[in-house]
Amino acid sequence: MRLKAYPAAWADDEATRAAADRWQRRGLLTPAQQVAIDAVHPISYYRPHNWIRLLLLVATLFGAASGLGFLLLITKADFNPGVYAALVALAAIALLEVLISRSQHYRSGVDNALLYVAVFAWGCLTYELTDNAFSLSFFSINWLLLMLAALLVALVRYADPLVAAVCFIVALWLAAIILMHSQLGRLMLPFGMMAIMGALLLALRQLPARADYYYYRSAGLVLRALGLAGLYLAGNYLVVREGHAALLGAGGPSEQVALAPLFYLFTAGTPVMYIGLGLRRHDRLLLTVGLLTLAFALFTLRYYRSLLPPEIAATLGGLVLLVGALAALRYLRTPRHGLTAEADKAIPPQFNLESLIIAETVHVPAAPEASYQFGGGQSGGGGADGSY
């Protein structure tokens, strides 16, 4: 059996077509050249538009659940749950493989959903087999190991981004359990986590040099984003301090941790590092994660030191962001330092999506009730805030 479920050519053709489209939009290829490239690298797989993929994913998940319901009904749920889980896992994998080889589904939503169903069923089956004493804090190491093995096989074979994310979480969970078995491990937990994230990021650096880069690109992106976020969170002061307090199990407010200045430095310095390197390396993922970690760093600061009342902080912060972004827009109107504010011609604009985001987030005050009276007594402090 081949290692990869989908022919590697599908991923390569997809990447080639996308690149040709990009270059044509930028005026580097003639339309005739793009047509010629598309003819040599045709779409030989089935993948509908993203919204249809989403619908297919949901419909397949519901379909699998209702199919199981039907099976339970006609067998009157007489068998061990493990038997049903095994049946579902086998059926899902068989259907998935047939769908790929016969109907050329390549992340169409249906094949993704079948893979998730199979992994979930495997989780249920091994959960039955490993005799878990289920508690909220820990799964058994055996179960986690069995899950990790299946997830790694699924990741190598199907290269699915969500499977990659779950694989990351399970592996991390396992590492945390193993580290927390010893006193030293507990103390070193943040550094152990950082070392794991660093190793993951280092390993992912090898991916672009591999011949099957495009096959694993989306899974690699997800892992890299999680690795970058995890590297930051492992050394974030708030996570370290509250995590430490939670591990000790003591109620009440958390206490100062050892090596606090190191964590301060890491909390504040890493976002700056991410953003700076993202801008210098033209690395959008690094830049985006950097901006998000910067927001979390500010949240960490405000969590322990409330410098300003929230409304004043929001006003000032918004003003700084607005003026800063406007200044950057003006400064980068002509490209400087390899950066530009101009839209990339290769990316079509998303005005429709932006209007939906505005519709979702904008707050228009509703007409007050007829009985609404604004009393003079409500003018002080937060009262006015709540009543409007």
Added chain:
Amino acid sequence: MNYRPKLPSLAGAGEGPYVYTWFYLLFAMPPASPTTRLLAQLADEGLLPPAQAAAIADDERMRPFSLHYELRALLYLGITLLTGGVGVLVYQHIDSLGHGVIIGAITLAMAASFAYANRHRAAFTWGEAPRTSTAADYLLLLSCLLFLVLEGYVQVQYGIFGSRYGLVTVLPAALFFYLAYLFDHRGVLSMAITALAAWVGVSVAPLTLFTDGFPSEELSGPGLVLGLALLAAGLASEQLRRKPHFAYTYLLLGSNAALLAALVRLFDGDGSTEGPELLRALLVALLMLGICTVLVWYARRTQSYIFLLLAAGYGYVAFTVVLMVMVGFMNFSEAFIPLLVLYFPLSLAGLIALLINIKKILRIA
């Protein structure tokens, strides 16, 4: 710079910066480029002359990094934070001296940002106007949001609208509609529709089903009327070619509101299997299927697949509910329970097959 890895010393906090040696190790090496391989392959296949491949490789390496969408996102975040903070500030210390300063500053900011937007406004057209300035687009949004803050404040402090509370939301809705068409701004159009919905008392936010749940039964009537009106506006802009690019916003917000409201009507009839109930359920379902047909038509026309998603999702639910109501009405539900259990796997498989062949069915290229 020397990138030789140096293990971080964990002995003391003073040695913190050594941690960043790791960063250099992790990030500083220039990544190997798969694009180079892609270009080499295309050149090998005879699809690209080597000189052109070299030119593309140069462009990939030298072209500036676009921060366009990051800056837009930061602008919007800044505007949201600013107006949110100001919206609270305005009601604090309402009688103190600093208060007048705040009101004055807001008015000034609103006027200034509107003036900037107006200066960069493209000439009016019923088609899509060229985008002249990103800053102007967002400053127009800012001035609209500040207008809402000021209007609310003026009403609370001076009661200029008296007890005609409806005016408080109709006025911004009318103003925003006017500005949306004048400035050709889809964001302001969204705000206008949101304000109109607030006047009616419903929410048109796209994710309202997931954030607020179903609208209440009393509001389903107004919601249905508003949704149908927005649908009509969207169809009219598309058919009459009056800002046809506004149709997307109208149709998406309108159909979502109308279908949600209709769904509430469809569900609240359960339990009773009287004749009139059945008739009403059938009528509502028919209306929903009609709306879904319009959405499919628009999706086919503009290749906007999100409308197919809405149509298929709501259409399936409407179809299923009507089937349930009819089975309940015919009073042989006992015998039908196994069939019903079989209905879901079979109908979902049918839905999947339909979606997979949607291009053939709708003859979309």
